[in-house]
Amino acid sequence: MVLVEGSEVSLRVLEQSDLDYIYRTINSIDSIGEYDVIQLTSWGEIEKWFKTPILSEDLVMLVIERNVDKKILGFVVYYTVHPFLKLLEIGFQIFSKEDRGKGYATEAVNLLLKFLFSSKNVERIQATTHVENIASQKVLENNGFIREGELRCSLYRNGRYYNTYIYSILRRDWEKLCLGH
Numbered sequence: 001m002v003l004v005e006g007s008e009v010s011l012r013v014l015e016q017s018d019l020d021y022i023y024r025t026i027n028s029i030d031s032i033g034e035y036d037v038i039q040l041t042s043w044g045e046i047e048k049w050f051k052t053p054i055l056s057e058d059l060v061m062l063v064i065e066r067n068v069d070k071k072i073l074g075f076v077v078y079y080t081v082h083p084f085l086k087l088l089e090i091g092f093q094i095f096s097k098e099d100r101g102k103g104y105a106t107e108a109v110n111l112l113l114k115f116l117f118s119s120k121n122v123e124r125i126q127a128t129t130h131v132e133n134i135a136s137q138k139v140l141e142n143n144g145f146i147r148e149g150e151l152r153c154s155l156y157r158n159g160r161y162y163n164t165y166i167y168s169i170l171r172r173d174w175e176k177l178c179l180g181h
């Protein structure tokens with residue numbers, strides 16, 4: 001089921017027939033990329049995401065699908081990060097190098113903001129990126145996210161800790177950008 005449709009890509013819910021492909025793809029170093037946490041995902045976790053309700057507080061994964069040929073390009077996720085504060089965090093990945101640099105993640109995050117601000121009672125959506133992950137930072141900045149600061153030693157990869165930038169966008173900023181008021 002498509003949740004939000006853009007010009008090049010759409011966001012849709014996970015379907016049972018996607019699970020095998022997602023499982024095989026999500027754990028490859030190529031799709032994780034150079035900067036993200038190497039977090040290996042089990043079959044059980046993928047099945048759990050498949051069963052998680054879309055408006056859940058737990059991690060929800062949506063598929064980024066290319067409109068023209070229905071190819072699964074990657075995913076977006078959103079999840080709550082604090083037991084008391086209303087902090088919704090997002091993440092995103094485009095699986096294949098050949099599909100990167102074509103604006104797909106920028107459009108997918110645009111659609112995700114539209115979906116989340118329309119369907120959830122949330123004022124703030126945040127994201128963190130490795131300080132050297134320029135592509136990820138541009139995706140966020142293209143969508144109106146503001147860099148708020150640096151989280152020291154917050155990302156572990158290849159035997160060492162790296163700093164991450166924290167970004168956020170508030171509902172009021174998003175409304176100004178998208179709705180013009």
Ligand SMILES: CC(C)(COP(=O)(O)OP(=O)(O)OC[C@H]1O[C@@H](n2cnc3c(N)ncnc32)[C@H](O)[C@@H]1OP(=O)(O)O)[C@@H](O)C(=O)NCCC(=O)NCCS
Nearest residue numbers: 032033092093094100101102103104105106134135136138
């Ligand atoms: C980060 C990622 C999602 C970006 O996806 P994408 O579809 O290539 O992003 P876009 O095509 O929308 O590009 C956004 C911007 O980044 C730039 N960009 C893309 N790849 C780049 C790279 N390797 N180095 C520098 N800039 C890059 C694009 O030119 C574009 O710039 P612009 O806004 O000035 O035009 C993708 O590289 C990826 O999946 N990486 C591995 C996982 C990851 O790091 N996820 C993010 C975790 S926070």
